[in-house]
Amino acid sequence: MEYGKKQLQIMADAEALFAEKGFNGTSVREIADKAEINIAMISYYFGSKEKLLEAIFDYRGKISKLAIEKIIKKTGIKSIDKIYLLIDNYIVKILEQQNFYKIMSREQVINSAGPIANLILKMKKNNQEAIARLIEEGQKKKEFKKNVDINLMMTTIVGTANHLITTKHYYRQLSKQHKMSDAMFNQSIQEQLSKHLKFITKAILTNEL
Amino acid sequence: MEYGKKQLQIMADAEALFAEKGFNGTSVREIADKAEINIAMISYYFGSKEKLLEAIFDYRGKISKLAIEKIIKKTGIKSIDKIYLLIDNYIVKILEQQNFYKIMSREQVINSAGPIANLILKMKKNNQEAIARLIEEGQKKKEFKKNVDINLMMTTIVGTANHLITTKHYYRQLSKQHKMSDAMFNQSIQEQLSKHLKFITKAILTNEL
DNA sequence: CGCAAAGTTAAACAAATGTTTAATTAACTT
DNA sequence: AAGTTAATTAAACATTTGTTTAACTTTGCG
Numbered sequence: 001m002e003y004g005k006k007q008l009q010i011m012a013d014a015e016a017l018f019a020e021k022g023f024n025g026t027s028v029r030e031i032a033d034k035a036e037i038n039i040a041m042i043s044y045y046f047g048s049k050e051k052l053l054e055a056i057f058d059y060r061g062k063i064s065k066l067a068i069e070k071i072i073k074k075t076g077i078k079s080i081d082k083i084y085l086l087i088d089n090y091i092v093k094i095l096e097q098q099n100f101y102k103i104m105s106r107e108q109v110i111n112s113a114g115p116i117a118n119l120i121l122k123m124k125k126n127n128q129e130a131i132a133r134l135i136e137e138g139q140k141k142k143e144f145k146k147n148v149d150i151n152l153m154m155t156t157i158v159g160t161a162n163h164l165i166t167t168k169h170y171y172r173q174l175s176k177q178h179k180m181s182d183a184m185f186n187q188s189i190q191e192q193l194s195k196h197l198k199f200i201t202k203a204i205l206t207n208e209l
Numbered sequence: 210m211e212y213g214k215k216q217l218q219i220m221a222d223a224e225a226l227f228a229e230k231g232f233n234g235t236s237v238r239e240i241a242d243k244a245e246i247n248i249a250m251i252s253y254y255f256g257s258k259e260k261l262l263e264a265i266f267d268y269r270g271k272i273s274k275l276a277i278e279k280i281i282k283k284t285g286i287k288s289i290d291k292i293y294l295l296i297d298n299y300i301v302k303i304l305e306q307q308n309f310y311k312i313m314s315r316e317q318v319i320n321s322a323g324p325i326a327n328l329i330l331k332m333k334k335n336n337q338e339a340i341a342r343l344i345e346e347g348q349k350k351k352e353f354k355k356n357v358d359i360n361l362m363m364t365t366i367v368g369t370a371n372h373l374i375t376t377k378h379y380y381r382q383l384s385k386q387h388k389m390s391d392a393m394f395n396q397s398i399q400e401q402l403s404k405h406l407k408f409i410t411k412a413i414l415t416n417e418l
Numbered sequence: 419c420g421c422a423a424a425g426t427t428a429a430a431c432a433a434a435t436g437t438t439t440a441a442t443t444a445a446c447t448t
Numbered sequence: 449a450a451g452t453t454a455a456t457t458a459a460a461c462a463t464t465t466g467t468t469t470a471a472c473t474t475t476g477c478g
Binding site: 019020021022023024025102105106108109110112117120121124125128149151152155156158159160161162163164166167169170171173174175192193196199200203204207209 | 228229230231232233234311314315317318319321326329330333334337358360361364365367368369370371372373375376378379380382383384401402405408409412413416418
Binding site for chain 3: 236237238248249251252257258259
C-alpha cells in the first residue's frame with residue numbers, strides 16, 4: 001500500500017496521540033482535530049480507526065527490514081562488530097520513532113491475536129532469524145561461545161531499550177537528569193544505552209568483558 | 210485502605226480484564242459480568258472505574274515493599290548474594306502477578322501524570338533507593354566495581370522481565386516451546402531468566418563472569 | 419468549457435460508555 | 449422484634465463512541 005501526503009499526516013498525528021493516550025484512549029475526533037481534517041476522512045482513507053492503526057504498523061514495519069539485511073551482508077568485519085552495528089541501528093531507530101515503539105510495546109501486550117499481532121510477530125521473526133544466522137556465523141569463526149540463548153539475549157536488548165523509552169519520564173526523574181533539554185537527554189541516553197547494551201551482549205556472546 | 214472479600218474479588222476480576230484488554234478497552238459492564246455483580250457496585254465500592262484501578266495499584270504496591278526490606282537487612286551474606294535474592298524475589302513476584310505487571314507496564318507508558326503515575330514513581334523510587342544502598346555497601350566491601358549505572362542496570366533487569374512476560378505469546382512461538390503446558394513454561398522461564406539476569410548483573414557489578 | 423472522479427463537509431446514526439438514581443433486600447445492633 | 453445501616457438491584461441518565469449518509473466543493477482531464 002502507498003500513502004499520499006494527507007494520509008501520512010493523519011498517520012503521524014494519530015501515532016502521536018496513540019502513543020500519548022493509547023489506542024482506545026484516543027477518539028477519532030481527537031485525531032481529526034489534531035490533523036485538522038473532518039472525522040469522515042479517517043473512514044474515507046483508511047476504512048476504520050482499527051485499520052488506521054494497521055496502516056501505521058504496515059508503514060513502520062516496512063522501513064526496518066532493509067537496514068538489518070544491509071548490516072548482516074557486510075563483509076570484512078568481525079561478527080561482534082556486526083552485532084554492535086545492529087544495536088546502534090536499533091537504538092537510533094527506537095529513539096527516532098519513540099511514538100511508534102510506545103504504541104507497539106503497549107499493543108503487543110493486548111493483542112495476542114488479530115492482524116496487528118501477526119504484523120508484530122512477523123517483524124520479530126524476521127529480526128530473530130537474521131540475528132540467529134549472524135550468531136551461528138560468529139560461532140563458526142569461534143568468536144562466540146557455543147551455547148547462547150538468542151531469545152533471552154534479544155529479550156534483554158529489546159526489553160531494556162523499550163523500557164527505557166516507555167518510562168523515560170520516570171528515568172529522568174530517578175537519574176536526576178530532568179533539567180536537561182529533551183534533545184540533550186536523548187543524546188545522552190543514546191550513548192549510555194549503546195555502551196551498556198554492547199557490554200552486556202559481549203558478555204553473553206563471548207566470555208570476555 | 211482495607212478491602213473486603215467482595216472488593217478483592219472485583220479487583221481480581223478487573224485486574225484480569227485490564228491485563229487482557231487494557232484499561233480503556235474494558236467496560237465496567239464486563240467487569241460486573243465477570244465478577245457476577247451489579248454494575249452499580251463498582252461505583253458503590255470504589256467510586257469510579259479509575260479509582261478501581263488505583264485501588265488495584267494501591268493493594269499490589271503495599272505487598273512488594275516489605276519483601277525487599279527484609280532481604281536488604283540480612284546479615285552474614287555477601288552483597289552479590291543479596292542481589293541474587295532480590296532478582297529471584299522479583300522474578301517470582303512478576304510470574305505470580307503477571308496480570309498486574311502487564312497493566313503496570315502498559316499504564317506507565319500512558320500516565321506521565323496523574324495518581325497512578327505517582328504510585329508507580331513511588332514504588333520505583335523505593336526500590337531504587339534500597340538497591341542503591343545495597344550497591345554502595347558492596348562497593349565499600351570491594352565486592353563491586355566503582356562506577357555502576359544503577360539506573361541502567363535496573364532498567365535491564367526490569368525491562369527484560371517485563372518484556373518477557375508481556376510478550377510471552379511471541380516468546381513461546383519463537384523459542385518453540387508452545388507445546389509446553391503453561392505451568393511448565395512458567396517454571397522453565399523462571400529458571401532461565403534467573404540464570405540470565407544473575408549473569409548480567411554479576412558482569413555489571415563485578416568484573417567477572 | 420464540461421464532466422467525471424476525488425476530496426471534503428456537517429449532520430445524523432445506533433451502540434456503548436461511566437455514573438447515578440431511587441427502590442428493595444439483607445445484615446447487623448440494641 | 450424493631451430499627452438502622454449496608455448491600456444490591458434494575459432502570460435511567462447524559463456523553464461519547466466509531467461509522468455512515470448525502471450533499472457540496474475541488475481537482476484533473478479531454
